Amino acid sequence: MDAEQTLHIDPANAAPPFEQLRAQLVATIASGGLVAGERLPTVRRLADDLGLATGTVARAYRELEASGIIETRGRAGSFVSLDRDPLRQQAQRAAAAFAEQIRGLGLDADEALALAAAALRAGA
Known part of the structure; x- marks a missing residue:
């Protein structure tokens, strides 16, 4: 996934950056831009790419994981959930x-x- 091309945080948007990121990742997964089992960028790399704090990206990832949309496999990273949908x-x-x-x-x-x-x- 090329975060710089597919994800964008709008500072003028009333939604907090973590929510913008979460919603965009959900939309990307729903559209097939990210598929089951695909590895997501590391928190640090995505934060750097988007100009965000690592805590902001980590919060978006935590919320996606709590929803079952992504899964974290320890040091291997975060992946789109292998659940069928x-x-x-x-x-x-x-x-x-x-x-x-x-x-x-x-x-x-x-x-x-x-x-x-x-x-x-x-x-x-």
Whole structure:
């Protein structure tokens, strides 16, 4: 992965740099720009390439790892998760949590689906 060409941190963006980086890595993985098993740049190298503090990149990597999108293999580095589709798995977990919360609120499935569809349209 050529971080200088695919990733860019916008200082004028209201989102913190670690979140911009996290979101861009997720989008790159989702689009196939990074594939399962592909090694990510080291924290230090990516920080240097993007002009960020190493802690900023490390935080983005930690959050991606906590979501199951990447995995760290000790000194070998960080890699796109070997799970078949880590983004879909994360979406399935979010959907399951949503369904559980909706059931707890006593709403029916049709109303929940309408609410979810409206929320997704509003974010587009």
